[in-house]
Amino acid sequence: MSATVELRGVAKRFGAVVAVDDVSLTVQAGEFLTLLGPSGCGKTTLLRMIAGFETPDRGAVLISGADVTHTPSHRRDVNQVFQSYALFPHLSVRGNIAFGLRMQRLAAGEVEQRVAEMLAVVALEGCEERKPHELSGGQRQRVALARALAPRPAVLLLDEPLSALDARLRQTMQLELKRLQRRVGTTFVLVTHDQAEALAMSDRVALVHRGRIEQVGTAAEIYDRPATAFAAEFIGQANVLEAEFIGRGAGGVDLRVNGVGELRVAAAAWLGDAPRARIVIRPERIRLEATQPAKGMRNAFPARVEEKIFQGAQDRLTLVTPGGLRLVATAANAGTGEGSLRVGDSVWCAVYPEDVVILRQPASGEAGRRAQEIPGGPGSAEPGYETGGRASAQGAS
Amino acid sequence: MLAFLWGPIVVLAVYSFNTSRLNILWEGFTLRWYGEVWDNAPLMEAARTSLIVATITTVLSVLLGTAGAWLLHRYRFRGAGALRTLVGVPVMMPEIVMGVSLLVLFAAVAVPLGFATVVIAHVTFCFPFVLLAVQARLAGLDPALEEAALDLGATPLRAFWLVIVPCLRPAITAGALLAFTLSMDEVIVTYFTASPEAATLPLRIFGLAKVGLSPMLNALSVLFIVATVAVVLITERLQKSSRSLSSRP
Numbered sequence: 001m002s003a004t005v006e007l008r009g010v011a012k013r014f015g016a017v018v019a020v021d022d023v024s025l026t027v028q029a030g031e032f033l034t035l036l037g038p039s040g041c042g043k044t045t046l047l048r049m050i051a052g053f054e055t056p057d058r059g060a061v062l063i064s065g066a067d068v069t070h071t072p073s074h075r076r077d078v079n080q081v082f083q084s085y086a087l088f089p090h091l092s093v094r095g096n097i098a099f100g101l102r103m104q105r106l107a108a109g110e111v112e113q114r115v116a117e118m119l120a121v122v123a124l125e126g127c128e129e130r131k132p133h134e135l136s137g138g139q140r141q142r143v144a145l146a147r148a149l150a151p152r153p154a155v156l157l158l159d160e161p162l163s164a165l166d167a168r169l170r171q172t173m174q175l176e177l178k179r180l181q182r183r184v185g186t187t188f189v190l191v192t193h194d195q196a197e198a199l200a201m202s203d204r205v206a207l208v209h210r211g212r213i214e215q216v217g218t219a220a221e222i223y224d225r226p227a228t229a230f231a232a233e234f235i236g237q238a239n240v241l242e243a244e245f246i247g248r249g250a251g252g253v254d255l256r257v258n259g260v261g262e263l264r265v266a267a268a269a270w271l272g273d274a275p276r277a278r279i280v281i282r283p284e285r286i287r288l289e290a291t292q293p294a295k296g297m298r299n300a301f302p303a304r305v306e307e308k309i310f311q312g313a314q315d316r317l318t319l320v321t322p323g324g325l326r327l328v329a330t331a332a333n334a335g336t337g338e339g340s341l342r343v344g345d346s347v348w349c350a351v352y353p354e355d356v357v358i359l360r361q362p363a364s365g366e367a368g369r370r371a372q373e374i375p376g377g378p379g380s381a382e383p384g385y386e387t388g389g390r391a392s393a394q395g396a397s
Numbered sequence: 398m399l400a401f402l403w404g405p406i407v408v409l410a411v412y413s414f415n416t417s418r419l420n421i422l423w424e425g426f427t428l429r430w431y432g433e434v435w436d437n438a439p440l441m442e443a444a445r446t447s448l449i450v451a452t453i454t455t456v457l458s459v460l461l462g463t464a465g466a467w468l469l470h471r472y473r474f475r476g477a478g479a480l481r482t483l484v485g486v487p488v489m490m491p492e493i494v495m496g497v498s499l500l501v502l503f504a505a506v507a508v509p510l511g512f513a514t515v516v517i518a519h520v521t522f523c524f525p526f527v528l529l530a531v532q533a534r535l536a537g538l539d540p541a542l543e544e545a546a547l548d549l550g551a552t553p554l555r556a557f558w559l560v561i562v563p564c565l566r567p568a569i570t571a572g573a574l575l576a577f578t579l580s581m582d583e584v585i586v587t588y589f590t591a592s593p594e595a596a597t598l599p600l601r602i603f604g605l606a607k608v609g610l611s612p613m614l615n616a617l618s619v620l621f622i623v624a625t626v627a628v629v630l631i632t633e634r635l636q637k638s639s640r641s642l643s644s645r646p
Contacts, residue, residue, distance in 0.1 A: 051544075051548060052547075052548075053544055053547075072547070073544070073547045073548050074547045074548070074549075074550050074551055074552055074553075074556075075550075078548070079548055079549060080544075080545070080548050082541040082544070082545055083541070084539050084541050086539055086541035086542050086544065086545035087545075088542065088545070088546075088560055088563075088564075089564060090563040090564060090566075099546070099549050099551075099559075100549035100550055103549055103550030103551050103555070104550060147545075147549070148548075148549075151549065151550065
């Protein structure tokens, strides 16, 4: 696999606002990568740098191996689907799709053939002569896709392409986009703030926060092994807890968590000699038992159901431990019969050692000083990680 | 209110077909006055001058107004805000002030008054109208349209010509018609900047009216009114289509 897009230490500031702060990222050929993050995190600026609408203050942008940092957008082998679609209102569907091909000065016959091909790909045959204002939202979206794919770019950029559609259509289009990407094999870079969208479509997700990349990985990797508290909380729900190192044991380390007690955690590498850390436990990984598990079993603690929110297939529970710690857990919807938990019920919680994730950043208070003391610490394998700890520590303090 | 607005015009139109030389008594229908207009050589010469001046003025105003609006809209540069205000002010300025100031300017740089000075003067007060019309349209345009064109491989110039200009067409046409009519019936500024040889139609009519009211003038005025109404109707229609174009999802 070769890199189609490569960002090398790019940075961009607008006045006093740092939009992108030293980001390095590689997108492989044929990959569907999503830049995910809250609004204002810098993900759109990153996309615009790839498109050529913004020039980074520092760093380099490479497309198919060539440095295009200072190449204007009309000479880049990149096309974009805009959030507003930006279809040309005076041109028909055919005219819109043919626009990029005409700019490449393809022969009329070739243009005609490619337009027909693209219309088939997005299933819009028969709409050639319609004007954009005569199309539905979903149809406009497809025209925008066809227009951007027609010149066969090395990379297709998608800026929140589904945000203008209603929830139902959005779900259909998510699947359709993913299928389309597999079929045409083009590298897709998508920008979204919708985590469900990112999880549903992408091969890999790059989580962007405060102008930096927090974590890159498959959706499952980020969900199961979040690197930072932000990553844990932005994708899915998470219990982020402060923990204190007390010693090593068989197959892991022992931590003390206020309000819970001792937890054995399957940790391949503890953060050096850091005395404190933050850990993440996903709500569905807290196993609930009606009775106390066998005496002496590790990682079990009692709690009381404080709140119960019906969510269809499952209930979302807020638990309080005798130590006063609040945890979010989920329980399958068991109906009204035996085993259904009610507010006020007492339960036993159990957590498997491998279901606890130690974040790659020290607990607040220890701040960045610690992270820098660990040369080549955990996470240095992934570009963008090295600096992630620092950014998040600033965010936490 | 309509009677108030249109009453004098209707009376004028009726009298333009009156056989009598006086505007008081109806004596019978005639097209004689229209014929006299046609036969009046200086008047037709002035009409020709007016049409040429208005056409050149319109073309120059459209070019200057559209390019100016695009530059002000697209490029953020020092003093853009001040420039925007400076362009807008002359629209509100009394014509007499414009006329005098232009006369002073032409005298200062020793340009002899004539056809060229009339055109320059007309462009001066016409192009801001085009600019304002185009600017209003640009403000409602999706900025991603230009980026989409660039993204698809169009050079900035082609993006402007193939995407922006077609989107602006209704505003450009409306501005052009406005410039044309303004130039066609402008008197005061022209009065200060024209030589006798470069007299426009309104100037000539002004001169004739001073000598005495002739039914020929009635006929001429009716022709003018018909032309103006036609232009207004076309403008309105174009503005409607402009609105339907600008509706975005």
